[in-house]
Amino acid sequence: MKNIKPFFLLLLFGSCVFTNENLEPDQQTWNYALPNQFSLIDQDFLNLNEAILNDEYRNIHALVIIKDDQLIFENYYLDQQREDLNNIDNATNILASIAIGMAIDDGYLISIETPIAELLPEYENELSNDSLKKTITIRQLLTHRSGLSWDEIVSENDLEEMMNSNDWVKNLLKKPLDAIPGGRYNFNSGASMILSKIIQNLTNETLSSYIDRRLFKALEIEGWLWTTDPSGTTNATNGLYLTQLDFTKIGYLLLKNGVWKDQVILSDDWIYESTNAQHQPSYSYSLGYLWFQFTEEQGNAPYNSKRTFYIPGQTGYHLYINPEENLIVSVGAKNYFYRFFGPSYWLYFAIMDLHRDYL
Amino acid sequence: MHKCYLGLLLCFFQYVIVAQQADSLTQSKTNNFSHFLKNKNIGWAGFAGFDMTPTMESFQKQIRLDISLTHERLSLGMTYSSLLGGLKQYVIFPSTYRLNAQHGGIILGIRIFQSKWINGYINTAYQWGQMVWEDPASKEYVFSSKSEGIKPEFEITIYPKFWLQLSTKVGYQQISKLELPQVNSADFSGFFYSLGLKINLSNEKY
Structure with a gap:
């Protein structure tokens, strides 16, 4: 009996062990579910996961799938973790589109037909060197049809030049017109800087501050980082850093027609207008207000994605919102050589194939 | 606290x-x-054994240690339990995690009958603790939640004349305040049974 003392010391130690773990609280947005709860096959998704792990879809960092309001897939690759902030590159543009919608909802802006010259008096000189420049409207910026000379697809010279300047908006507005505003499509992620400056002038706060106040706080997005240009204008071109789950929340808000926990964050009129095709610059995609859509002509597009809208960030941060399937696919990647339609794009197609087989 | x-x-x-x-x-x-x-007339009693505890529609083994002060028919002490082996399942698909649980608390008991070979007790424990989903590869806790539970039980000890006795218990545990993904309090609430050895230095008179 004299040797029984260590036993009780052990018991004392044990009693202290069980309350010493304090972890971050879990996300509170979605319940967890398995694919098989939605007539999908778990093994298919395990195979897909294996393919990503084997780098068959190159440099995928994260994949999150929300189906019928449930989180059915969330995984991180290449040493990434849930809480990691990553630069979503030019998927940042979409926040400028959302901010314009919110500015209309809030009464800061009457119409997207407003010429930008009326909203940017400090750039009078840059807009005066061509009388047509003063006719550029917000709508034309949102649909990549401003007519400003710009090339970031063939070479990145214009983007680099803008990002090396002290005032990115000034750099953009100094560009000559190479088409009549509203005419030719020319992808210009830099143009979101003009939208950022417009929001700043309308609301007297930076785009990041406005989005934080109106969107991030409502969506409980707390960990974020947003860079600025040297003049202090929020970088709406490629400056936002988010976690993958927070990136996904933005898509979920739009899927829910702008309502988040019974609170209207963004009007459904704006969502409908901005996510539906305004014009079709390519056989493979149409464009809304910075949102992309699949086209009827694109033979290989998932047949169950006709109403899908998406933002294909150039390095692979893609967000697909598919109302037909009540589905969100959020992909994180770092692929610098594929432009829009790289591994993240094909990953979405593969996921839709899994739906196709068992519908 | x-x-x-x-x-x-x-x-x-x-x-x-x-x-x-x-x-x-x-x-x-x-x-x-x-x-x-x-x-x-104050003595003490200790129990070491295993609970077969309700876990997601099955029973899982957990180690259990009790120690109590005894006075005549009454006992008051503390109890500690820890889930063994750990249940593994998909929590956030496609990741599989292992469930760990540890609880500790107070236990109050009363002897309800006494015979030459068998003693009967009714005990009630109130426990506080933590349940976690652990990544089996890294051994890191991924999610954790505090939980509480009440455990009324009926205990029989065999051969009560010796200080070392065989003890078996049947009871019901009601877990509450558990907030973990994929599981809830009801998954761990239900009937349980246990088997173990009891050291009884209770100064009881037989």
Whole structure:
């Protein structure tokens, strides 16, 4: 009996062990579910996961799938973790589109037909060197049809030049017109800087501050980082850093027609207008207000994605919102050589194939 | 707060054990306390065994240790339990995690019958603790939640005349306040049974 003392010391130690773990609280947005709860096959998704792990879809960092309001897939690759902030590159543009919608909802802006010259008096000189420049409207910026000379697809010279300047908006507005505003499509992620400056002038706060106040706080997005240009204008071109789950929340808000926990964050009129095709610059995609859509002509597009809208960030941060399937696919990647339609794009197609087989 | 309470309780038991182990050379205070316990007919009992506890529509083995002060028919002490092996399942698909659980608390008991070979007790434990989903590869806790539970139980000890006895228990545990993905309090609530050895130095008279 004299040797029984260590036993009780052990018991004392044990009693202290069980309350010493304090972890971050879990996300509170979605319940967890398995694919098989939605007539999908778990093994298919395990195979897909294996393919990503084997780098068959190159440099995928994260994949999150929300189906019928449930989180059915969330995984991180290449040493990434849930809480990691990553630069979503030019998927940042979409926040400028959302901010314009919110500015209309809030009464800061009457119409997207407003010429930008009326909203940017400090750039009078840059807009005066061509009388047509003063006719550029917000709508034309949102649909990549401003007519400003710009090339970031063939070479990145214009983007680099803008990002090396002290005032990115000034750099953009100094560009000559190479088409009549509203005419030719020319992808210009830099143009979101003009939208950022417009929001700043309308609301007297930076785009990041406005989005934080109106969107991030409502969506409980707390960990974020947003860079600025040297003049202090929020970088709406490629400056936002988010976690993958927070990136996904933005898509979920739009899927829910702008309502988040019974609170209207963004009007459904704006969502409908901005996510539906305004014009079709390519056989493979149409464009809304910075949102992309699949086209009827694109033979290989998932047949169950006709109403899908998406933002294909150039390095692979893609967000697909598919109302037909009540589905969100959020992909994180770092692929610098594929432009829009790289591994993240094909990953979405593969996921839709899994739906196709068992519908 | 719970930790302090349990710590203090255990320190007290430590003291009781030391008092009971004290030999004739040990000086006054310890001896006095030992005599006090004997005079007041206070003894102690310990249980070490396994619970088969309800876990997601099946039973899972958990180690259980109890230690109590006893006075005539009553006992008051502390209990500790820890899930063994750990349940593995998809939590956030496609990741599989292992469930770990540890609880500790107070246990109150009363002897309801006594015979030559068998004693019967009714005990009730109130427990606080933590349940976690652990990444089996990294051993890191991914999600954790505090939980509480109440465990009324019926206990039979066999061959109660010896200080070492066989003990078997049947009871019901009601877990509450559990907030973990993929599981809830109801998944761990239900009937349980346990088997173990009991050390009974209770100064009971047979």
